[in-house]
Amino acid sequence: MRPAVIHKDLAALPAPPNPAMGWDEARGLLDGLPGGGLNIAWEAVARHARGALADRVAIRWHPAAGDVRPITYRELDESSSRFANLLRGLGVGKGDVVFVLCGRVPELYFAVLGALRLGAAVSPLFSAFGPEPIATRINMGRGKVLVTTEALYQKKVAKIAVPMPTLAKVLCVDSADFRAAFAAASPRCEVAATTPEDTSFLHFTSGTTGMPKGAVHVHGAVVMHCATGKVALDLHPDDVFWCTADPGWVTGTSYGIVTPLVHGVTSIVDEADFDAERWYRILEEERVSVWYTAPTAIRMLMKAGAELARTHAFPRLRFVASVGEPLNPEAVWWGMEAFGMPIHDNWWQTETGGIMIANTAAMDVKPGSMGKPLPGVEAAIVHRKDDGLEIVAAPGTEGELALRPGWPSMFRGYLDQDERYRKCFVGGWYLTGDLARRDEDGYFWFVGRADDVIKSAGHLIGPFEVESVLMEHRAVAEAGVIGKPDPVVGEVVKAFVSLKAGFVPDEALRMEILGHVRKRLGAAIAPKEIAFATTLPRTRSGKIMRRLLKARELGLPEGDLSTLEGGS
Ligand code: ATP
Numbered sequence: 025m026r027p028a029v030i031h032k033d034l035a036a037l038p039a040p041p042n043p044a045m046g047w048d049e050a051r052g053l054l055d056g057l058p059g060g061g062l063n064i065a066w067e068a069v070a071r072h073a074r075g076a077l078a079d080r081v082a083i084r085w086h087p088a089a090g091d092v093r094p095i096t097y098r099e100l101d102e103s104s105s106r107f108a109n110l111l112r113g114l115g116v117g118k119g120d121v122v123f124v125l126c127g128r129v130p131e132l133y134f135a136v137l138g139a140l141r142l143g144a145a146v147s148p149l150f151s152a153f154g155p156e157p158i159a160t161r162i163n164m165g166r167g168k169v170l171v172t173t174e175a176l177y178q179k180k181v182a183k184i185a186v187p188m189p190t191l192a193k194v195l196c197v198d199s200a201d202f203r204a205a206f207a208a209a210s211p212r213c214e215v216a217a218t219t220p221e222d223t224s225f226l227h228f229t230s231g232t233t234g235m236p237k238g239a240v241h242v243h244g245a246v247v248m249h250c251a252t253g254k255v256a257l258d259l260h261p262d263d264v265f266w267c268t269a270d271p272g273w274v275t276g277t278s279y280g281i282v283t284p285l286v287h288g289v290t291s292i293v294d295e296a297d298f299d300a301e302r303w304y305r306i307l308e309e310e311r312v313s314v315w316y317t318a319p320t321a322i323r324m325l326m327k328a329g330a331e332l333a334r335t336h337a338f339p340r341l342r343f344v345a346s347v348g349e350p351l352n353p354e355a356v357w358w359g360m361e362a363f364g365m366p367i368h369d370n371w372w373q374t375e376t377g378g379i380m381i382a383n384t385a386a387m388d389v390k391p392g393s394m395g396k397p398l399p400g401v402e403a404a405i406v407h408r409k410d411d412g413l414e415i416v417a418a419p420g421t422e423g424e425l426a427l428r429p430g431w432p433s434m435f436r437g438y439l440d441q442d443e444r445y446r447k448c449f450v451g452g453w454y455l456t457g458d459l460a461r462r463d464e465d466g467y468f469w470f471v472g473r474a475d476d477v478i479k480s481a482g483h484l485i486g487p488f489e490v491e492s493v494l495m496e497h498r499a500v501a502e503a504g505v506i507g508k509p510d511p512v513v514g515e516v517v518k519a520f521v522s523l524k525a526g527f528v529p530d531e532a533l534r535m536e537i538l539g540h541v542r543k544r545l546g547a548a549i550a551p552k553e554i555a556f557a558t559t560l561p562r563t564r565s566g567k568i569m570r571r572l573l574k575a576r577e578l579g580l581p582e583g584d585l586s587t588l589e590g591g592s
């Protein structure tokens with residue numbers, strides 16, 4: 025049996041930033057606009073380009089093929105200014121929304137930072153979206169300009185069949201016309217005098233539980249991005265940081281663009297898709313020191329085997345973090361095997377705009393726990409009642425995870441869904457829709473989405489616990505668990521399992537896996553059925569879509585599939 029806690033030699037770690045840092049102190053790490061106000065583009069780029077960091081490399085871009093391109097803070101400042109000037113020429117300013125649909129190319133970063141600089145809001149779209157989800161989002165967000173590439177234009181935008189009445193212009197960043205205009209544009213552009221409450225980003229949620237929602241965010245969120253960069257990701261000035269999330273999702277913008285730049289560190293951007301060997305090579309050659317990735321990527325690396333990791337050396341790697349889905353204890357332990365350090369899970373949502381609960385560098389890790397609320401974050405386990413909320417004080421009790429509003433990156437609304445937004449707030453708390461419990465040491469443990477929890481014979485069963493035990497079996501690569509209606513017990517647990525290479529999905533293996541879970545969890549909680557699948561349905565951001573496993577199992581409508589990986 026593995027121990028429940030991974031103890032660290034805390035004295036041997038670099039001094040953590042003030043572990044009790046509050047929002048005011050975090051605000052003090054930022055400059056603020058010279059004339060007053062707050063703008064993300066100023067904090068992330070413009071101020072560095074005017075100071076000691078001007079020649080430091082901000083982004084080291086790895087194209088899918090070809091040589092690495094380093095981009096300094098000065099170049100990022102100039103190129104995003106050129107972009108801003110081109111957008112201004114199209115009439116874009118405060119109150120407008122610029123949509124960006126590009127792969128991970130430098131122009132994406134220039135466009136995002138250029139639009140923010142003008143005071144316009146940005147909505148980054150994942151480049152694998154098909155025509156319809158692109159149009160739906162542009163219309164929901166009332167986009168004025170779409171920034172894309174010629175290939176994506178031909179493949180997707182040109183095929184949009186519905187009107188997009190607010191869209192005035194599409195810019196293809198690799199067209200000859202654009203290139204000429206970009207080169208001719210001025211590399212200087214004032215940063216708009218935005219306030220902390222001005223809109224910065226529109227982020228669409230992942231669509232794991234249903235139709236994606238559009239969350240509205242503000243420039244003031246940069247306080248959170250700065251604070252969490254220090255406290256949750258342990259960024260120090262000389263770090264080389266790599267966030268593997270695509271900027272089409274909130275993690276890829278908050279922590280792939282804003283946070284590392286605000287901290288003035290060098291950040292890696294890889295244009296290519298996941299490939300185990302390529303990722304290890306980048307980690308090694310770039311001497312990445314802080315790495316932020318996701319459970320789905322870690323599970324894929326696990327599938328490729330820890331031996332592959334050990335053919336590389338990562339002498340500078342100091343901190344590995346993960347977000348987006350529950351991180352199974354197996355994955356935390358695998359980090360010890362592959363990198364000699366645990367993987368640090370943290371929890372947040374599109375709506376929270378930044379990391380809220382985390383295993384920080386200065387904490388012992390309990391594998392399977394998402395960590396503790398960050399300083400300044402008040403989290404509680406609550407039960408909804410007819411007349412409000414009951415705060416659950418007893419450790420170990422499951423309930424809904426609630427947060428006390430007031431952190432700087434909190435979303436300010438759902439696009440076109442005011443009622444839904446208002447319903448998230450009850451009795452002075454924001455309700456997250458996730459179920460969790462807190463232990464006696466203050467660590468939080470994810471149980472499942474409120475929608476995914478299984479009710480069986482009077483038990484509430486969280487899919488995460490069952491999936492984690494399935495993952496302990498040597499043959500299991502990935503697992504997704506659902507509740508299947510049953511006339512006697514309400515719901516029975518059904519598991520979908522994909523296997524590691526070299527294992528045959530036969531009856532003997534099914535019985536062996538069932539036996540393993542029964543032994544660990546007991547017959548009441550263990551799955552009654554296990555189905556083998558070659559892959560599990562996932563969102564494009566890599567989350568297992570249990571709602572789809574369930575709909576398919578029950579022959580029900582599949583619902584919105586715009587974020588389904590491999591969909592169109
Ligand atoms: P939608 O809201 O459209 O159904 P989504 O909730 O997956 O999609 P995101 O905002 O991208 O969209 O994801 C946030 C959710 O991801 C959290 O509410 C939680 O359910 C899950 N999540 C994120 N990090 C963790 C984590 N460390 N452990 C467990 N779950 C996590």
Ligand code: MG
Pocket residue numbers: 229233373457
């Ligand atoms: Mg959600």
